[in-house]
Amino acid sequence: MSLHEEIRAVGDAAVAASRQLAKLTARRKNVILEAMADELANRREEIAEANRRDLDEGKERQLSSAMLDRLELTDKRFDGMVNGLTNVAALKDPVGSKISRWIRPNGLEIRKIRVPIGVIGIIYESRPNVTADAAGLCIKTSNAVVLRGGKESIHSNRAIAAALQEGGQKKGLPPGAVQLIQTTDRDAVRELVQLDDCLDLVIPRGGEALIRAVTEMARVPVIKHYKGICHTYVDAEADPEMALSICENAKCQRPGVCNAMETLLVHKDLAPTFLPRIAERMQARGVELRGDETACGILSDIAAASEEDWSEEYLDMILSVAVVDDVEAAVAHINRYGSSHSDAIITNSDAARKTFLAEVDSSTVYVNASTRFTDGGEFGMGAEIGISTDKLHARGPMGLEELTTYKYVITGKGQIRE
Amino acid sequence: MSLHEEIRAVGDAAVAASRQLAKLTARRKNVILEAMADELANRREEIAEANRRDLDEGKERQLSSAMLDRLELTDKRFDGMVNGLTNVAALKDPVGSKISRWIRPNGLEIRKIRVPIGVIGIIYESRPNVTADAAGLCIKTSNAVVLRGGKESIHSNRAIAAALQEGGQKKGLPPGAVQLIQTTDRDAVRELVQLDDCLDLVIPRGGEALIRAVTEMARVPVIKHYKGICHTYVDAEADPEMALSICENAKCQRPGVCNAMETLLVHKDLAPTFLPRIAERMQARGVELRGDETACGILSDIAAASEEDWSEEYLDMILSVAVVDDVEAAVAHINRYGSSHSDAIITNSDAARKTFLAEVDSSTVYVNASTRFTDGGEFGMGAEIGISTDKLHARGPMGLEELTTYKYVITGKGQIRE
DSSP states (O other): OOHHHHHHHHHHHHHHHHHHHTTOOHHHHHHHHHHHHHHHHHTHHHHHHHHHHHHHHHHHTTOOHHHHHHHOOOHHHHHHHHHHHHHHHHSOOOTTOEEEEEEOTTSOEEEEEEEEOOEEEEEEOSOTHHHHHHHHHHHHTTOEEEEEOOGGGHHHHHHHHHHHHHHHHTTTOOTTSEEEOOOOOTHHHHHHHTOTTTOSEEEEESOHHHHHHHHHHOSSOBOOOOOOOEEEEEOTTOOHHHHHHHHHHHHHSSTTSTTSEEEEEEETTTHHHHHHHHHHHHHHTTOEEEEOHHHHHHOTTSEEOOGGGGGOOOOSSEEEEEEESSHHHHHHHHHHHOOSSEEEEEOSOHHHHHHHHHHOOSSEEEEEEOGGGOSTTTTTOSOOSEEEOOSSSOOEEEOSGGGEEEEEEEEEEEEOOO | OOHHHHHHHHHHHHHHHHHHHTTOOHHHHHHHHHHHHHHHHHTHHHHHHHHHHHHHHHHHTTOOHHHHHHHOOOHHHHHHHHHHHHHHHHSOOOTTOEEEEEEOTTSOEEEEEEEEOOEEEEEEOSOTHHHHHHHHHHHHTTOEEEEEOOGGGHHHHHHHHHHHHHHHHTTTOOTTSEEEOOOOOTHHHHHHHTOTTTOSEEEEESOHHHHHHHHHHOSSOBOOOOOOOEEEEEOTTOOHHHHHHHHHHHHHSSTTSTTSEEEEEEETTTHHHHHHHHHHHHHHTTOEEEEOHHHHHHOTTSEEOOGGGGGOOOOSSEEEEEEESSHHHHHHHHHHHOOSSEEEEEOSOHHHHHHHHHHOOSSEEEEEEOGGGOSTTTTTOSOOSEEEOOSSSOOEEEOSGGGEEEEEEEEEEEEOOO
16 A cells, blocks of 8 residues: 555545544543543553653654653653543533524524534644544544654554554544554655545644644645744833733743743833843843843843844743834834734733734733733633644634534525525 | 735735734724725726726637626626625624633633734636625725736726725725735736735635635635535425425526535435426426436436536536435435535424434535525625635635634733743
8 A cells, every 4th residue: 555545544534433423422422532541541551661662762863852851751741641531521512512593584593503623633743642632632522633643752652542542442432533644654744734635624733844844735724833932012001020020930930832932022111120120030040131232232241132033932041132112113023023922011001001902913912911821721721732823713722612613504494595 | 026026015015004904993994995985986987998898808808708797897786896895884893802701710811802814815707896895895804905806807806996995095094905916917826825924814716726726826724615516405304395495496596606506315205206396397497407326217307417417516407316315325425425515404304404414514504495595695794705615714604704813812910820
């Protein structure tokens, strides 16, 4: 069987399974999810063994320690994976819920009802727990899922996927509902994302290079975010203590993630007093500052930012700092250099708040809070399949509802069009 | 200026305009729309003259009579174009409306607010009235629009676009908000749909060949429908009189449109009595029937359908007819051969109705009504930018709401993430 035929067969099986999944009740899906969790727990040793094999091979191939860290299924991560499935089972099923309903003058009843998307491809790197997380969210929403993990985690992914499939199928999970691409051939990604008569959506998760490659190749819709260049703008009318606390949190609490602050913008009137204080705070935490001309004039000991700094996602203890004339200038900077992820204003001014919230073209905008809250769990969604900086279908953290679409269901009494 | 630079300049101007449009109040946008309508009305003669030029050139180039018909701006169509703009002005503006709102335990207020998509490309053929219709819907929703009409209607489109721009700009329409691609170079479409840092969405409107070409080339999201292969399934428990009336309407009332019925499916128990009656009705209207083996056994005077007939969008007085064992077989036929547009069941059975509505994977599903109602106007949306058979963002008729996306607006009191 050629690679093309192999991926085609996976796609066809997924479509068939998606038809069966659409018929399952919420109750049945939850029983299946619990069975998937149980089987995973039962095979802890087997999966740990597969994970050790991946780690050994990764060390031989001299993968970076960051990559090896992401690859490792610690006990805590394993428990998280199992609990993730039972937590998803406990969430409300959005499928079949009514978005809106109205009656036309001719008596036609129009209902807009949530339905599954169909078949979803997930393309990801290193973290084997994505295999279970993504499968759980897709099954909960009656979507068939095709998983394509990285070569470095293939043994772990195979062991996890087998547990999910066999556990679920005991309770009625349709074969083909959860499939892992078995080959590590790189061309399989291309074949998969061009399968536009089978896949309804692809969600790539991983580094920017992976996401760009998937987007370039895809013939099916992709929901994604390339990166998170998040800004905090400290307005002239900010409470300085609040601003200090939020900025420190946004930059330092977990600098390696997409919702951490990368650039600080400060109003010119506040800059002379605020910049020395935030610099002291940041430097005490080990953050390197890179400033624009005005910032460097106020803070003599920091490096100058280059033009590239403003569009750099450091994912590290580095912060670029610019002084701006007003909220409009802050908005212009963000819309020019930002990544439409998460941006915050710290202010007590109604006017500045309104301008910022209306004009910053990002999926999540904050007033007087840390950008670190952009997360499905922090939003109260209970689960997250990813974060979108796209404009269409889903923006920001994506939970269960974002894995559904809708159909119009129209009920008549014989109405015909005049 | 190269073609690439020309289209890039259009895209950049559209992005700049979209930032300005996002700041306009609903009231200001309505004043602009009224001014666009007025200027269009003022230039009736000038636009008619441009349209005559297109028609003359079209005749010289021996365009089909159907194409020339679509090209012609009759008085009625001209009035419709002007009234379309004032009607859109009168509709409720969805931008800024709240989709949902909740408070997190830490006191963060999360609001999900409708916002414009940004910059929308519309690629269309022949009908010059699309120029005004699409511009009106986009401006109403604060989206900048880049219009690319067919070569055959270039003079009409230029005259209409100039009227819209100049009329709107008198009342504050940002330059760049409504732009028509001036060149008729075919490569301009490719340049446009690959401008993924400027365009947020492309909507192609026209024949299937155009839509497929746009989708193949695009690097930006496309919302579309290729075709409408709509089915009516007459169940064993259908009211035969209602079924006759609905089928006749769905096939004959306007056969050349995407929501007309192309295939009739009849339950095997009803077929012996129903098929002769519907055949008589259809043949009296001049409809050619093409049947499967069972249908041909009951109706001796009709042609046999080939395998291709089941996926053919006739757009004509032709109807394929199949006899099916039950509602599950009808669903399977529709999901296999249909186009996810609009499909109807005629039945008084609760069980058959539920199965059909849940399992037919189409954007609009009907019980006891004609598929001809799939239309923004018939849905009560007041306007329509197109119909989507895609799964993501928008399905079915697309009105103003479907030209918006959302952002999360989060208000805190200094919350930081623990």
